[in-house]
Amino acid sequence: QVQLQQSGAELAKPGSSVKISCKASGYTFTSYYISWIKQTTGQGLEYIGYINTGSGGANYNEKFKGKATLTVDKSSSTAFMQLSSLTPDDSAVYYCARVGLGDWFRYWGQGTLVTVSS
Amino acid sequence: DTVLTQSPALAVSPGERVSISCRASEGVNSYVHWYQQKPGQQPKLLIYKASNLPSGVPARFSGSGSGTDFTLTFDPVEAGDTATYFCQQSWNDPPTFGGGTKLELK
Numbered sequence: 001q002v003q004l005q006q007s008g009a010e011l012a013k014p015g016s017s018v019k020i021s022c023k024a025s026g027y028t029f030t031s032y033y034i035s036w037i038k039q040t041t042g043q044g045l046e047y048i049g050y051i052n053t054g055s056g057g058a059n060y061n062e063k064f065k066g067k068a069t070l071t072v073d074k075s076s077s078t079a080f081m082q083l084s085s086l087t088p089d090d091s092a093v094y095y096c097a098r099v100g101l102g103d104w105f106r107y108w109g110q111g112t113l114v115t116v117s118s
Numbered sequence: 119d120t121v122l123t124q125s126p127a128l129a130v131s132p133g134e135r136v137s138i139s140c141r142a143s144e145g146v147n148s149y150v151h152w153y154q155q156k157p158g159q160q161p162k163l164l165i166y167k168a169s170n171l172p173s174g175v176p177a178r179f180s181g182s183g184s185g186t187d188f189t190l191t192f193d194p195v196e197a198g199d200t201a202t203y204f205c206q207q208s209w210n211d212p213p214t215f216g217g218g219t220k221l222e223l224k
Contacts, residue, residue, distance in 0.1 A: 035213075044204075044215055044216075044217050044218060045161075045204060045206075045215035045218075046215070047212050047213045047214065047215070049212075061212040062212070063212075095160055095161075100166065102149055102151075102166065102167055102208055103149070103208030103213055104151040104163060104166040104167070104206070104208060105151070105153075105161070105163060105206075106163045106166075106172060108160035108161055108162075109160065110160055111160055
């Protein structure tokens with residue numbers, strides 16, 4: 001069965017960076033893009049971008065350019081998202097999701113809580 | 119960005135036929151998808167492309183609409199449907215989500 005397993009919660013200081021992982025299993029990793037989505041109580045769900053797991057090319061929501069960097073390691077079927085120059089506004093649950101044919105999200109990771117606090 | 123507007127909350131009784139709406143600020147063809155999210159869990163896809171059920175989703179869920187107005191219907195609603203329901207559009211870039219409708223069962 002398709003599974004996306006994300007790395008654990010992160011506590012980070014303002015100005016630092018974190019890197020979250022999303023390990024895929026149960027399907028051919030390079031056949032589907034992986035997207036990343038941010039969820040906060042105040043802003044709801046926000047689309048960050050996607051990575052082409054075959055080529056490694058990434059596409060970003062303008063809002064997250066410069067904030068998020070998406071990468072992939074095909075050898076381990078793992079996608080990564082690095083968040084840089086963290087501020088308290090980056091505190092959220094971050095999800096990875098497999099991108100369906102029409103850009104819907106059938107499979108989601110369990111979420112990674114990132115807390116930015118001094 | 120395309121704004122998706124949902125009613126914030128709804129309280130219903132088990133057994134009722136219930137509809138939740140999602141209105142887009144601009145046309146999104148039929149590229150609206152619906153998700154169910156229970157507390158502490160990741161969202162779950164219920165409907166894709168306005169009216170299609172993924173395998174494993176009960177047939178008492180249905181979706182309709184095109185253009186700017188979309189509806190998710192429960193027929194009937196069950197106690198286990200207590201959750202927040204989000205719509206998402208993927209016709210315009212970037213994909214966007216509605217603010218969610220919190221469904222409470224009385």
